[in-house]
Amino acid sequence: MYSREILLDRALCLKKARSFFSDRKYVEVDVPAITKHPSIDLHIEVMQTKVSDKETGYLHTSPEYLMKRLLSFGLGDIYYLGHVFRKNELGQIHNPEFTMAEWYRSNTSYENFLNEIVEFIQLFLPCSSFKRLSYRETFLKYTQMDYLTASKEELFNFAKKHIDIDQMWDKDTLLNLILSHLIEPCLGRDELFILDSYPASQAALAKTKMAGDEEVAMRFEFYYNGIELANGFHELSCSKEQRRRFLQENEKRKANQKKPLELDEKFLEALERGIGDCFGVAAGFDRLFMLKHKKKELKEVIPFSWEEI
């Protein structure tokens, strides 16, 4: 909904975000929003369009594949600040089109990269400290269950005590349900919270490593007052492993009655060429800006929400 004050500040924040990146020697890349190879992720739905009468294109859900191709050419540290599109995402803190800041940094450490993300968030929120806990420890803290060994029935019975569900779902769905309904709302009460070391099954495009008996993904999420703000990875750079994950995701798609996608061979070639040892993160600009203005819904801080167009 229209507010002159908010839109003026929004313009200022977009400008500040760009200065943040240029001050740190990032190069802005405005990669195409229409792509031939959308995200293969089972849980991210894509909007389809026509680029000609014959050829289909897809609105990007994240600029990741194309940015990594640019990394493989040696462009250096890069960022994207612009719109991305996700089908069927509409709610108080979801809009089918939203503004994302995504950036990639090489020659850095995990700690330094996290600190840089905190500095970015500080453009919007006055938070100096953060808590950091692994997925496994977080799960244990809030549910008294070890996600790795808990059975489907134990997860279901725990969820059922708090949420009215009718059906038994698979283990990953139940983990997602418990995390999103019962744990996330508690994360980051008036401070930043970093959830990391995800289950390897939720690695997405992150490297994995062994942590004792558990294979964990070097993936992290930032939360503030229960709201997810950013997702990042120590980026998977092995082309062979990437191909294996694409094929695995396609199997999951089939099992969920979704069309498997053609693999993005140019992206796999880019990994072959090498993207170096790098970290990457995508942050939701609109959510950060919403929290800055202490609002509860995205539609209060964007020029027009889908429903207002």
Added chain:
Amino acid sequence: MAQVSTNEVKPGMKIEMENEPYVVVSNQFVKPGKGQAFNRIRLKHIVSGKVVEKTYKSGEKFDLADIVESKMRLLYTDPDSAIFMNDESFEQISIPFSLLENSRNWLKEDILYDIIFYKGHVVEVMPPTFMELVVSETAPGVRGDTASGRVLKPATLETGAKIQIPIFIDEGEKIKVDTRTTEYVSRVQ
């Protein structure tokens, strides 16, 4: 039967769950960036009014409830039922008081009611939101009561509804009431 996906469900829609009719109160979309999307849906049972909150995977389907609403005029009441007529088709139906739990005390002849049919059977009779009714019974207002903060007194309306009214309203006067909350709105001149 027509279906609707849990991510298209909007407040006010009437859906069916376990063969019972519900009206959607709210639908909250919950989705981690890279995880399964869910919809937390609050539903109110159309007959009992009981509210439940259910969580579904986004994209699961509900059947739309076979609900028809029809405006009908109350013709008269007999000892155990009320007889309504559709002004256009002149069709008449008799609804037993046992089905009129929520509207039993708002029945007045010649008023139009919303009659809700589920699978062809009456499940609810909705009185107009505002009705103008005569106060049939109330004690006279006592002067000075306002000092103790008591500005309302109990009364019974011509339809049998029990309501709190301002002390300055007397028996036989007509008032406007909100049937949703059973609250006094104003005096009708």
